[in-house]
Amino acid sequence: MDRRKFLRAGGVVAASSLAGCTGMLDESQSENDDTQPEKASERLSSANEKISANTDKLNDISQTFENDEELPNEFDAADVGSRIEKANLKLDEAEEYATEDQQSYIDSLRKVGEYQTALAKAFEDIVALNHKIDTMNTYFDSERYDQALEAIDEGRTLLSNIRTHVGDADNALTSVDADSFDESGKITYDSISADLSMIRDRLDLLESTLDGFEPMIEGMQDFLSAAETYENENYVEAADQFAEAQSHFQNSDETFTEIEDADTAVGSIESDIAELTCYTSALVDGTRLFEESARAADRGDTELAQQKASGAQDALDGCNFG
Known part of the structure; x- marks a missing residue:
């Protein structure tokens, strides 16, 4: 057999056999491009649920504090933190498939997580401070003045911690891109933000x-x-x-x-x-x-x-x- 004819023939066969492959690859890539945002959306939806649950919990105690109603006996910041950890895992997964707009939303949700974590710690210490003031009053009424002064010192430590947490919450909230929430339609910026100025005013009153x-x-x-x-x-x-x-x-x-x-x-x-x-x-x-x-x-x-x-x-x- 003429080796050159064989090679030419082989070249034709190879070219014809590969001709449809590039189309198949393009089609596969197109299908993959179409499903990637959907995959990101599914994981974002899961993260939204956890953050929304935190929002409800934080809004409840914030409203109680703002209305000067009786605070609960305890507030568990770890419960909020656990949801944030789970939400962040979903956000990590979503980043693998996210579009540019979805990535902006992911970044904002991460900041919301930082905000909610700090705010939860603040309210946990606010509840503890409320108990500490009650304890101080009990010591004062029973003329245990040394213990009352110790309770005041412990209260001041809690106040300092609360102010730090509120500052961290404020910094995280400032970094949130409010427009990304408007575009998502899942969570609104207003729904996740507490009145930090009100909290600071109450802290000033407690300190005084x-x-x-x-x-x-x-x-x-x-x-x-x-x-x-x-x-x-x-x-x-x-x-x-x-x-x-x-x-x-x-x-x-x-x-x-x-x-x-x-x-x-x-x-x-x-x-x-x-x-x-x-x-x-x-x-x-x-x-x-x-x-x-x-x-x-x-x-x-x-x-x-x-x-x-x-x-x-x-x-x-x-x-x-x-």
């Missing part, structure tokens, strides 16, 4: 409340020591201790008065703040009169000392807290 309680508790410690010293007839020392107590009560009274006079709504604790302002004002007047009584007693003016002590007791009885 702790700022008022701390010197009041320290004043009570000084007052009890002064009263015991007074009974032991150590009048000079008692007068100094009453003066120290008065200074603490004055700081407390100024703080609660600022809260009461502020434009910021204080919600259900408005009556408590009014009582506290009355109470700290009475403590200021009472300790001032006890100090004057101690100094009169030190000078030997028994009648004036008794008069001042009686006036002090009347001042303290004029406004009770709790």
